[in-house]
Every structure is written in structure tokens, then in C-alpha cells.
Amino acid sequence: MPELPEVEIIKRGLQQKIVGKTIKDIEVKVPKIFQGDSKSIYGAKIKSIDRFAKMMVVELDNGKAMLIHLKLTGQLVFDCREGKKDCRTAGGHPSKDLRADLPNKFTHVIFHFTDGGVLYFNDLRKFGYIKLYNTKEVPDLKVLKELGPDPYSKDLKPEYLMKIISRRPKIKIKQILMDQTIIGGVGNIYADESLFCARISPLRPAKDVQRSELEKIIGCIRSVMDFSIAHGGSSENTFVDAEGRKGKMQNFFKVYRQTGEKCPECGGEIKRTVVGGRGTHYCPICQK
DNA sequence: TTCAATGTTTAGAC
DNA sequence: GGTCTAAACATTGA
Numbered sequence: 001m002p003e004l005p006e007v008e009i010i011k012r013g014l015q016q017k018i019v020g021k022t023i024k025d026i027e028v029k030v031p032k033i034f035q036g037d038s039k040s041i042y043g044a045k046i047k048s049i050d051r052f053a054k055m056m057v058v059e060l061d062n063g064k065a066m067l068i069h070l071k072l073t074g075q076l077v078f079d080c081r082e083g084k085k086d087c088r089t090a091g092g093h094p095s096k097d098l099r100a101d102l103p104n105k106f107t108h109v110i111f112h113f114t115d116g117g118v119l120y121f122n123d124l125r126k127f128g129y130i131k132l133y134n135t136k137e138v139p140d141l142k143v144l145k146e147l148g149p150d151p152y153s154k155d156l157k158p159e160y161l162m163k164i165i166s167r168r169p170k171i172k173i174k175q176i177l178m179d180q181t182i183i184g185g186v187g188n189i190y191a192d193e194s195l196f197c198a199r200i201s202p203l204r205p206a207k208d209v210q211r212s213e214l215e216k217i218i219g220c221i222r223s224v225m226d227f228s229i230a231h232g233g234s235s236e237n238t239f240v241d242a243e244g245r246k247g248k249m250q251n252f253f254k255v256y257r258q259t260g261e262k263c264p265e266c267g268g269e270i271k272r273t274v275v276g277g278r279g280t281h282y283c284p285i286c287q288k
Numbered sequence: 289t290t291c292a293a294t295g296t297t298t299a300g301a302c
Numbered sequence: 303g304g305t306c307t308a309a310a311c312a313t314t315g316a
Contacts, residue, residue: 003294032311054295071295073313093294106313125312127295143296170305180296189294256294277307279292 002070002092003054004151004185005228010076010091011051014058014119017078017089018046021113023060030108033121036132040064053147053184057138065135067143068121074128077102077120082112091233093124148182151221156183158214165206173209174202175276177221186221189256190228192281194221196255201287202280203273227252255281 002010022045026038044060051057058066070076075092079085079102102120103110109121109130121130138144149155164182165171176182177191186194195202197220200213209217231252254264259272263283273280 006294069295071311072293073295123312124314125293125295127311168304178295187294257292278295 002074002233003187003190004051005190005225006091006233007051007054007056007070007185008229009233011049011056013089013091014056014076014078015049017080018113018117018119019048021046021115021117024112024114026112027110028108029103029110030126033108033123033126033128034130034132038132041066041132052144053150053180054187055143057144059135063135065133065138067129067131067133067138067141069129070123071125071127071129073124075120075122077122079118079120081116082118092122146181147184148180150184151186151218151225156218158211158218161206161214161218162211165209169205169207171206172202172275173200173204173206173217174280176206177217178276178278183221188278188280189253190221190224192256193224193254196282196287197224199287201284202275202282204288255283257281 022043023041025042026034028034028038041060041062041064044062044064047059047061049056049058054069056068058068060066068076070092073093075090077088077090077092080087083101085101102118102122104122106122106124107120108123108126111119111121113119121128133141149160161176161182165176174191174195177186177194178188192202194217198213198217200209200217255270257279258270258281261270262268263270263286266283266285268283268285270281271284273282
């Protein structure tokens with residue numbers, strides 16, 4: 001999916017567009033994507049939208065809340081008038097569908113608002129979900145409760161990471177960044193990019209990473225994500241955010257999926273390997 | 289045809 | 303319990 005910066009951008013876009021709107025009805029085309037009784041929120045008004053790591057919580061005014069996870073290929077597309085693309089706010093997995101006529105065969109849930117606005121949940125691989133809860137249950141949800149601090153949280157400090165690393169002596173540094181219970185919101189793209197920024201090899205045993213290097217990594221996660229948010233996230237140029245700006249982050253990847261390309265720093269070759277089951281890209285010369 | 293894919297969970301083996 | 307691996311979810315595109 002959409003990692004933290006993309007979810008943050010979607011959240012900001014939807015905050016402007018759907019907060020205050022009333023849900024008229026919901027078309028659930030794939031039941032496993034929308035879990036819960038959709039009819040129980042007909043007539044409910046959107047109160048707020050928050051982001052927790054890569055998840056969004058949409059709070060309603062009838063005591064219910066939706067937990068949304070886009071996983072690898074989810075998208076949220078809002079049209080302020082059904083069938084009109086000129087006022088579209090979209091985000092998520094990059095694909096030309098963000099500009100396409102909707103619904104299409106990957107549209108699994110459609111929210112209709114009383115003012116004519118429409119929100120589409122599209123997901124090619126159907127890994128994503130929308131789960132309905134009573135708002136008061138939300139803080140106790142395991143996926144939220146066990147989440148590590150957000151990269152922007154002041155709780156994310158070298159000492160915090162050192163404590164965790166001391167309990168997991170064999171883990172590689174990249175796996176620390178990817179583990180949602182350690183840091184919330186960093187995915188495969190930003191783990192690779194942040195480690196390149198910090199000049200640390202993703203293969204390095206975490207216990208060998210010095211305090212000063214952890215400091216550097218934390219700073220890099222923040223700067224890479226700031227950069228991405230400022231550039232509209234990493235998605236194809238079909239991505240359009242609330243202001244119609246296109247996502248450009250993918251043009252700035254230094255190592256992610258750049259296997260065989262030249263390192264922008266030293267001109268060496270970017271290598272690909274596997275860490276924790278995920279494709280991992282790095283420059284063996286720059287990253288030690 | 290074969291491989292990899294922005295995420296997460298679960299099962300089995302050591 | 304930690305760690306590693308593979309598999310599962312479903313589909314596309316290089």
C-alpha cells in the first residue's frame with residue numbers, strides 16, 4: 001500500500017471532502033472487504049478522520065467508527081458528484097484507475113452521501129478492508145494498541161530502539177523499521193529509502209548499529225517521509241490529491257526498485273536481496 | 289513462462 | 303518466546 005505518507009495525504013484530502021457529510025447508503029460488492037453491518041451507519045454523519053500508522057479511523061456521529069486498511073493495492077477515490085471526475089480526490093495504490101470511470105471491476109465498496117458525493121474503495125488484490133466497530137471499542141483493538149510510535153512521535157528515540165534490539169539479538173536493522181509494533185507506518189519503500197539516506201546497510205544486525213546511527217536513521221525516516229508528503233506521495237502521475245497535485249515521489253526513489261541502476265551517490269550498482277521475506281534494495285558501497 | 293509486487297497474518301520447524 | 307521460512311490472500315505487468 002500506500003505507506004504512511006500516502007495514507008496521510010489521503011487522510012488530509014478526505015478530511016476536507018467528507019467530514020460533515022451524511023452517509024445515504026453503501027453498496028458492498030465484496031462482503032469480506034466491508035466487515036460489519038453497513039446499514040447500521042446509514043444516516044450517520046462523518047465526524048472525523050484520523051491516521052494511525054498505515055490505517056485510518058473514520059469516526060461517525062452515531063457511536064460507530066470504521067477502521068480502514070488499504071494493504072498493498074487499496075485506493076480511496078472521492079467524487080463530489082457521481083460520474084464526475086473533475087472534482088476527484090484520490091489516493092492509494094498507483095494505477096490509472098485513479099483517473100478512470102468508476103466503479104470498475106476493482107471497486108468493492110461504494111459510499112453514497114446525501115449531497116451526491118461518492119466514495120469508492122478499490123482494491124486489485126482484495127487484501128484491504130473496512131471494519132465497522134463501536135467507537136469505544138477502537139482504542140482496544142489489537143492492531144492499534146500494539147502499534148509502535150509514529151515516526152513523528154517524540155517517543156521514537158534511539159534509546160527506545162536500543163531497548164527493543166537488546167531483546168531481539170538476531171534481527172536485522174531493516175526488520176526493525178518494518179515492524180509495525182516497533183515503529184508505526186514504515187513500509188518496504190520507505191525502509192529502503194531511509195536506510196540509504198542514513199548510509200546504513202539493511203543487512204546489518206541491529207545490535208551492531210550504534211546509538212548515533214539510530215539517531216541518523218530516525219532523522220532519515222522523518223526527512224524521507226516529509227519529502228514524500230511534500231511531493232504528493234509515491235504513486236504514478238495519475239495520483240491527484242485534494243488540490244489536484246500529482247504525486248511525484250516515485251521519481252525520487254534512490255534505491256527502491258532501482259536494481260541494476262547506478263547509485264545516485266557513488267555511481268555503483270544498486271543490488272537487490274531479500275530481508276524478512278521482502279525485496280530489499282541498497283548500495284553496497286555507500287551503505288555499511 | 290516466470291518472477292516480483294507499497295502488507296499482514298499464520299503455521300511449522302528449530 | 304525468538305527467529306526463520308513459506309504460504310496465504312488475488313491479480314497484474316514486466
